[in-house]
Amino acid sequence: MADASEPAAGAEAAAIPAEWLAEFEAAARRPLETRMRYAFIKTYKPVLDDAPFRAFTTMAEYRRWCEENLPEWLGYGRI
Numbered sequence: 001m002a003d004a005s006e007p008a009a010g011a012e013a014a015a016i017p018a019e020w021l022a023e024f025e026a027a028a029r030r031p032l033e034t035r036m037r038y039a040f041i042k043t044y045k046p047v048l049d050d051a052p053f054r055a056f057t058t059m060a061e062y063r064r065w066c067e068e069n070l071p072e073w074l075g076y077g078r079i
Helices: 009-015 018-029 032-039 059-069
Strands: none
């Protein structure tokens, strides 16, 4: 039995634009492989993506490297 404080399922569906529901339903019909391919967006991150890998001996060394080499907007700096 539904609690009176919970909105009805119909009320929730009415709040979602019909265009969004149609897009969701179309996406749900796609094969899983296709959905996974489009689920992740590759964004180039300066400096981080310029080398195949980096290794650091200590966390302090890693943090120092981040502060010295990465743009602040990437969010790897200390507060």
